[in-house]
Amino acid sequence: MTRLLALALSLGLALPATAEPFRLIVSDLETPLVPNSVMDLALANGYFDRAGVEVELVRVQQTPMAMAALQAGEGEMANVSTDALLQMVARGTDDLRAVMSPNKALPYLIASRPDITEPAQLEGRSFGIGRLGSLDHSLSTKVLTTKGVDTEKLSLVPLGQPAVRAQALLAGQIDATTMSVGVWTAMPDRDSVNILIGMDDYFAAAPVTTKVNIVTTKVLETRRPEVEAVIEALVLAARDFQTPATWVERMALARPDVARADLETLAEAYRQSWSVNGGLDRAELEGTVEWMYGTEDFQGLRPVSLTEWTDFGPLEAVLNKIGPAEG
Known part of the structure; x- marks a missing residue:
């Protein structure tokens, strides 16, 4: 139960529509062995609850299905590849916005x-x-x-x-x-x-941001507090998991099929890979667009501006609340 829902019940208020779970669409069928695991681990370890939002993971296979599920209203936020998002925007989709990146770089x-x-x-x-x-x-x-x-x-x-x-x-x-x-x-x-x-x-x-979490402009209008709460939970979890032992302990429970020694090796490799400030950097995103438009997949597509596919507002609000990561 979220803090908002508990407060409403205690005051005898009618439950708002936003009392429904906030659905986060991910394209991993199990907790992945990369920093994107932060989404699974944030749910399993109570980070969303502490941020005051009830989250449900919706699992699909690969970015196209995640995009389709988001646009069909089967979720409120989706983790997708940046190139797929840019191609959709270049072809005329105008209601999708990246609000953070829990795992911005392929390892x-x-x-x-x-x-x-x-x-x-x-x-x-x-x-x-x-x-x-x-x-x-x-x-x-x-x-x-x-x-x-x-x-x-x-x-x-x-x-x-x-x-x-x-x-x-x-x-x-x-x-x-x-x-x-x-x-x-x-x-x-x-x-x-x-x-x-x-x-x-x-x-x-090659500081290319390859993965982002996106929402629709409608979700930003109607459920913005929950969007910010999800971002807050993921940022705080990323800061904790930057300590290798913490990530290993959580992953050992989530993935008992993986040898602990392998988890320890991965944890050390990921020390500098966590999105401790939300993963959206304007210079990196502009460089990402420039690089992607030099690849074959973008030949003939119109250029897109940063404002057409990103909204820094929710992340900036979160960082104003909790402060940037030290160091």
Whole structure:
């Protein structure tokens, strides 16, 4: 029961329509092994209750279904990919707004054969990608270019999913590839390969916000206090989970199928990845738009302005209330 609902009952007031649960649409069918886990863990550990909002998770598969569910009124907020949101706005959708990002960056790293110790050594070598134009391909090209690599000299090998690319690297079929830190952690013989560009360096070279939480303009008009309460809960949870031991303890309960040692490895990797101030940075978002419009998926689409797809107001209100994160 939320504080608002309890107060209404104690005063004998009629329950407003907003006493219904605030439905948060997520595209993970179980608690994910990334900072996006903050949404599941915030619910399981009472953060939403303490913020005064009753939240219900609606689970779907992938961003298109999350978008469809939000627009069909099956939820009030959805966690979606930024590129999908931008494409919809560019094609005429005008009622969707990003209000925060609980996990703004994909936790990517570049791994290589152990004899490759500098990015420049990749020139003339084989590099595994999902497919030509895929997100991992486009992002990694940006990262490697920033590191001084002439990416025209890479031999690109389309291999599909990260786990397949990781296996190809272990088997010596390719010289390097991009993968998530989760795939890296799950590799059985990862001591035989090298982290060429770590997760933090990868994001620093390509500070692209890949995931955001969105709401409709109608929800902003009719349920704004709950939107702010959800943001507050997620920000406070992210600040707590920045302490590795805290995240490990919560995840050990949520995902007993994952070895504790692997959770500890991931927790250390995520130290700097939590959205402790809500995850929306104007400069990063503008850079994200600029980068995405340079990819194949955006060819021919009209440019969109930041105000067409973001609303910083709810997050700013939350940070004014609880203060920015220290450090």
